Amino acid sequence: MRIPRFFVAPESIDLLNQQANLSEQALINQISNVLRLREGDLVDVLDNQGQIYRCRLKTKPAGKKSAESSWFATIESSMKATGEPARPLEIALPMLRPNRYEWALEKLTELGATSIVPLLVQHSVTRDGKLSRWQNIVKEAAEQCERAFVPEIYSPIPIEAYLKRLTTDEPDSTIFICAERAEAMTLPAVLCNQNILAPHKISVIVGAEGGFTEDELKMAEELGVVPVTLGSRILRAETAAIYALSLIVSYLEQNNKLSGTT
Ligand code: SAM
Numbered sequence: 001m002r003i004p005r006f007f008v009a010p011e012s013i014d015l016l017n018q019q020a021n022l023s024e025q026a027l028i029n030q031i032s033n034v035l036r037l038r039e040g041d042l043v044d045v046l047d048n049q050g051q052i053y054r055c056r057l058k059t060k061p062a063g064k065k066s067a068e069s070s071w072f073a074t075i076e077s078s079m080k081a082t083g084e085p086a087r088p089l090e091i092a093l094p095m096l097r098p099n100r101y102e103w104a105l106e107k108l109t110e111l112g113a114t115s116i117v118p119l120l121v122q123h124s125v126t127r128d129g130k131l132s133r134w135q136n137i138v139k140e141a142a143e144q145c146e147r148a149f150v151p152e153i154y155s156p157i158p159i160e161a162y163l164k165r166l167t168t169d170e171p172d173s174t175i176f177i178c179a180e181r182a183e184a185m186t187l188p189a190v191l192c193n194q195n196i197l198a199p200h201k202i203s204v205i206v207g208a209e210g211g212f213t214e215d216e217l218k219m220a221e222e223l224g225v226v227p228v229t230l231g232s233r234i235l236r237a238e239t240a241a242i243y244a245l246s247l248i249v250s251y252l253e254q255n256n257k258l259s260g261t262t
Contacts, residue, residue: 003054004035005044005143007150013047013075020045020055022071026136031057031071043073050148052081081148085112086252088173088201092117092162093241094124094208101129102137104238109141109151111245118156123210131155159205159216167223172200175225178240180211184227187244191251196226202248206241 012021022031022045031037037057045053055073062069091113095101101118108116116138118129134153142150157165166175174197176187190196205225212220221227230243 003042003044004031004037005046005052005146006030007046007048007139007143010047010049013045013051013053015075018075020053020073020075022057022073023060028070042076045073045075046081046143046148048150050081051078052148053078083145083147084149085114085249086256088114089245089248090115090117090201090203091241091245092119092159092203092205094119094121094206094237095126095129095156096209096237097125098129100236100238102134104241105134105137105153106141107238107242108245109138109147110145111242112147112249113151113245114149115152115154117154117162119162119205120156120158121208121216122213123208125209127156129156160219162205163220163223163225166203167225170201170203172198173203174198174201175203175205175220176228176244177205177212177217177220177225178207178230178244179217179227180207180229180234180240182217182227182229184229187228187230187247188251190226190228191248204241204244204248206237206244209237 006022006027008020008022008024008027014021022028037043039057039059041057043055043057045055053075054077055075057071057073060070060072089112091108093104093116095118096104105116120127131153138153139150166173176190205220230240235243
């Protein structure tokens with residue numbers, strides 16, 4: 001049977017006493033009511049810093065500090081957590097209608113995005129979204145798909161500020177902008193071009209349902225962002241983000257295999 005996994009704050013791991021504190025309310029609910037685990041069950045606890053602890057569940061009886069009983073776990077072994085892409089992969093995706101955006105966040109997490117940026121563009125359909133809800137969605141997706149880290153979700157940011165930040169602060173990264181209807185190279189062709197691919201992070205910017213404005217595309221181009229096409233069909237924004245990330249992850253995994261690094 002698959003061993004349940006939980007991310008906890010790094011300070012919840014007490015290496016001195018070889019214990020993991022699981023007394024956060026959402027975690028108690030997940031353990032007691034959703035998964036219906038019992039004392040003695042094995043769980044994998046991740047510190048979101050790359051370490052995974054195989055633990056045995058113990059109940060903490062109700063006491064003076066808390067009226068309810070809660071959980072902790074004793075650490076039996078630890079190892080390096082796996083499941084991360086070979087380099088940081090960021091997706092900047094304008095906010096969409098909530099159900100579609102949340103679906104996209106889950107799939108992007110499963111595919112290996114290391115950070116997600118809710119972008120504000122001229123044609124954004126909505127500017128509202130709940131960061132805490134999004135963080136919860138990516139945390140659960142990261143647990144389910146056996147990632148070592150929970151992807152970071154930033155606060156929504158206008159595309160102009162995002163482009164300036166990326167191009168100034170992260171010179172080692174490659175930035176792609178998915179430009180439908182443009183005379184651009186296809187993403188797979190660009191990935192194979194070593195002159196274009198910088199050694200570190202890869203960021204992909206996707207437009208809203210209404211696409212990018214001429215000014216947004218022009219600004220990206222002036223800052224050295226690489227325009228790419230995803231083929232001859234016009235994809236919905238979330239499909240474009242998921243397809244672009246799939247192509248990049250598959251390229252990186254294939255290349256790592258060929259170079260023998262995995
Ligand atoms: N309203 C736009 C139009 O009709 O031209 C379509 C926008 S599309 C629904 C949403 C975003 O997905 C685009 O801005 C782009 O970033 C990305 N996208 C969709 N299809 C694409 C393609 N074939 N190549 C590159 N990007 C694409």
